[in-house]
Amino acid sequence: MSEPWFYPTVLLCIYGFFCSHRPLEAFLTPFLMGPDKNLTEKEVVNEIYPLWTYSYLVLLFPVFLATDYLRYKPVLILQAASFVVTYTMLVKLQGVWAMQFLEVIFGLATATEVAYYSYIYSVVHPSHFQRVTAFCRSVTLFGSAIGSLLGQILVSVAHVPLFYLSIITLTSSCIAFTAPWFLPMPSKSLFFHERQSSFQDKANKESINTNRHIETIEDPETQLKPDETTTLQNNAVRNGFLDVLKLLWADFLQCYSSPTLVAWSVWWALSTCGYFQVINYTQALWEKILPSKDFEIYNGYVETLSTLLGALAAFMVGIVKVSWNVWGELALCIFSGVITVCVFLMGSVQNIWVCYTSYILFRAAYMLLITIATFQIASNLSMKRYALVFGVNTFIALLLQTLLTVIVVDSAGLGLDVTLQFVVYGGYFAAVAVIFFFAGLCKLLKSRSCGGEEAVLNRG
Template identity: 60%
Template sequence: MPVLDQTLVLCVYGFFSNLRPSEPFLTAYLLGPDKNLTETQVVNEIYPVWTYSYLVLLFPIFLATDFLRYKPVLVLQATSLVVTYVMLLRAQGMLAMQLLEFFFGLATASEVAYYSYIYSVVKPAHYQRVTGYCRSVALFGSAAGSLTGQLLLSVVKVQLVHLVIITLTTAAVASVAPWFLPMPKRSLFFHKSPATAEKPSSTALLERTKDSESKSPPNSQDVSMISRSSETGSHSSGLVEVLQVLFDDFLKCYRCRSLLAWSLWWALATCGYFQVINYAQALWENIRLSQDNEIYNGYVEALSTLLGALAALLVVYLPVCWSLWGELVLCVLSLLMALCVFAMYTVRNIWLCYSAYVLFRAIYMLLITLATYQIAASLNMQRYALVFGVNTFMALLLQTLLTVVVVDSAGLGLDVFTQFLIYGGYFAVISVVFLLAALCKLASRGRSKQEEEVLANSRAGTESDSSPMVTDGVSHTE
């Protein structure tokens, strides 16, 4: 099967699997007459299950994706989505909805197969292009689903249950696509191709080193020069060997200070971002009850997704020296995200709340795209698959702790408004952390410049003292 056709099938799958008209109205549906659940059950007992299952399944699915060579996990994801929406349509009761959240967590964890499959069938020179295609199509599918759901609800006046039926239909259509994909013969860690297993020549290493130095931010050369331990193994690797390679690469990658800083923001901010988007619908439901008023969640989700995509594109054109000002930018924009969340907590006007949410998501999309680029620029494919996975795992671990303490009924079980007050404070703390990091970097650079000037002056003085002095045609040295 030609690579172009495989990319097309992946794009079809990405579009239809993300085309979910019911997604912006999930909380309203669960609280409505179709499921008749209470807000406490939905917010404090059902939604946290997704966080827990995503965290527990992420690493096993990551290994299974590589070991099984992608296609079986893609089929698993598609099947999990179908099961999720069948249960959303037919099942009743809190336990059934908790099981539904588990299957959705399985589908979310399996998403790694969607973005990894293409790397096994295309050349590295085409990675960026095909990744752009797959991500753009998935994003467009999400926006189209939100907009379709809102138009059907507002214009055609359909019931929420009809949106669930449509979402189930699109998930069923998406589940057909993975079966048309061929099984790759190689993967990143367990099934490496002979060409990958061979040690690169010195010329190839030199070219790769020059390329990484030309595009990597300062202080990242040590990452780009990481030994290719996972590329020099045998054709097929065992679990213990793969785990050892992953652990060694993990230690080597995170010794780079700039990569560590961007990864720290990634983990901290993604944790807070997940919490905000997961419980925003519950907040809106408290401000404007869907049973008594028309809601516009679909327009908001579609607009925030499209603006987020536009903000992500702007990263390419921002004339900023990220190696110098990166931490300060993260500080300022994290503070702006905190203000957006505080506004959602404070202002009980649905339109201002919607606006703050749209701005919040756009800022996150911009910064996460920037963090992705800054990390990927200094790593090869194996390394950034690992680093992105570790960053996501740390974000989920933090989110789980936050969920257990703040959201879960086994913990504090706080109401949704108090939760958003805490989330606003959480982003404010992130801003303070990166303000301190920015000040430390500027102070360090100032000291480095002073040391360089002193060293330069010392060298100039030494050269002046040792140079011969000519007086009346006679050379003298002091």
Template identity: 60%
Template sequence: MMSTIYPTVLLCVYGFFSSLRPSEPFLTPYLMGPDKNLTETQVTNTIYPVWTYSYLALLFPVFLATDYLCYKPVLVLQACSLVLTYIMLWKSQGILAMQLLEFFFGLATASEVAYYSYIYSVVEPELYQRVTSYCRSVTLFGSAVGSLMGQLLLSLDKVELVHLVIITLASAVVASIAPWFLPMPKRSLFFHKSPGVAEEPKATISSDTENGKNSERRAFMMSRSSEAAGGSSGLIQVLRMLFDDFVQCYRCRPLLAWSVWWALATCGYFHIINYAQVLWENIHSSKEYEIYNGYVETLSTLFGALAALLVGCLPVSWARWGELVLWILSLLMTVCVFVMILQKNIWMCYSSYVVFRAVYMLLITVATYQIAANLSMQRYALVFGVNTFVALLLWTLITVVVVDSAGLGLNVFTQFLIYGYYFAVISVIFLLAGLYRVFSRRTNEEVLTQIHRESSTFSNGDCIGR
């Protein structure tokens, strides 16, 4: 038990303080304010896109490095990247420095896979679900506390934005201490597997929730499987195994449907949260009015967490009605995006943002459960990684064309108009998919009923004839 409690406490401490960022809701006003004196065009079209590009470029190499190095070194790298990011945010000046800052933040973001993967190698199966919930909850709580702290300091004490950056830096420094004291795992998912245990047959996706009750235990046992020559597998073998698993996983229609929504919606979600502050600054300038970005981020985080908790209480047959639910809620997200720009009212904009994030958190939780229900640990990490990579690839393409100054370099209102149409397309896709699912299921049921009737008629006639 102590061997589980110790790393769990350290992970929770690290997750809380690394997510405690009072300056986060006010990053755009800070960059456009007197401290950095950058223009909206420089921030939106030149600086912010660097995070997108670096996140995409580093995701797959960091994913492989995380497994090969057994998590802890990448956690340390993430902690150091966050500290460097906020040192530069505090002290550095100029566009190039801010672009380099965004690169290091992209490295830190890509390294989040280490935080959520480390637990697999140190926690026993019966505690896996509980400890995972602790680690995920504490990061949400840290984000909410940081946003609320920043808003209260700004509204009540009238602190300068640079002081919020210093507090965020101090929190990152505190967080950076924890990873150094984590125990070094002896195994990982792909490169370092525990020898001497026969590998179970690989699990497959099933829409039957009864079959998913023990999936977490099966998943953990899969992570401990063997057949690693000399205690580790070569890079070629790992890549070949990943490709084979990729092909087998995405042949499953339910998994493919949820993965498509995951990738498409996450791409749009990244755009909204990354440029929402720029939109708010245009509607309600921090140079003229008091802003409430911190309250909005706090509420959206808390409502998102509550929405995620509601998933377990919703009496929905996701296997039957999943696509239609995705259509309805994607349509709601579309409305939220259009309300943000068409009303040009800061309170409507704030409210729509909160609803948008809550709906996304609810659906991404459902998608996570539906995808992971009967996947082995290796496939769990692979599918989530591929979905995130596709989302980042789409995000990058849209950024290059729509946002980057090398592309169209559109203003923020036009960008959000495009994002609104983007979510409208997503809703249409899943409306068609849902209607196809309902009608095909009904057709199959009618065919089976007809076959049953004909079989019964034939059987009765046969009996009479005898």
């Protein structure tokens, strides 16, 4: 007899693989700027791509609450439908307005990603959390790498037009759309339904008693009784919502009272903001340095290698024993410095091979650090607070990214050329490295000071 966690895990892995299997993803900017869509660099970089950031920010918190209230599965279906709509629009529609609306739908698909990683915790025993999480994350990375590799082989070897990569990507999204429908519906969630179960039992009893009372009375006016019960239920749902918000706020204050958690969360938010910006606009930089209409490009190989190297770096964190409580700030400073150099090289050296290499190292360094940060934050948190802290960190990252996008990227702001944007991003990561250099220095001086005081006390 199969384990109870096996069936939903297989479905989630199928869903994760085909959702992330997007051969067009590595060639999206050349596709939009090529003959299929015929958009300019300014339209793509300064007018279309920023809409993803804005929509992701606006939708993140409502989707976070809706995911828990609806118990994950409906939101997973919504995410799958959003991917299908996104790639259908990409295949069929033309023009700036259509692509901007597409970015909004894609922002919805990205915001609903929380349902994918939250669903399993509601249907699987905690003893299987680590195993199932590893399966889901690994298969998602594997699907992304295979998609990028397939896209590059089709472009370089078979000379397939980019339009057909969009068809394959749409097909993968349609296959993914079928998987969530067969998932079992969770009976509970982290916040809402765990706290409303007692009320629901009471409401059901009240409804039964009311119906029995109606059956014994023939007066038509008594037929209003069920509506009163519905009103009571709606009031309780509203009260439950307020209770959840109060609980979230209390947990927020308690979680962020820890200096260690705050330090790792600050790095998480700052670096994720910069990471999103580099990932969003790096293809535009490559397209400017090596236009796909004139030269053969290797975006797919680069994305595949960077994904696999990032996965390897994340894996190494799990097997290498290091006291991150002691060396954490130093590691953040050193690898943030590596990220800074990589981003500066991408923006200042107009050589595609330097850009490709720097991008691979950039993603590997980020994946290494984000894995450490994830482990450090999650190690002392319950599952509920884990979801809350990562939701808050993502929201702060998106808020910072929105400010950066409005000022640097958007046509309403400076609307900088993509090369200058990467110089700005390099300066941004340099500031992050400096912040954690001083944080590490202060921690080192504090530990030495404490050590000196202990030595004096011991002598006394």
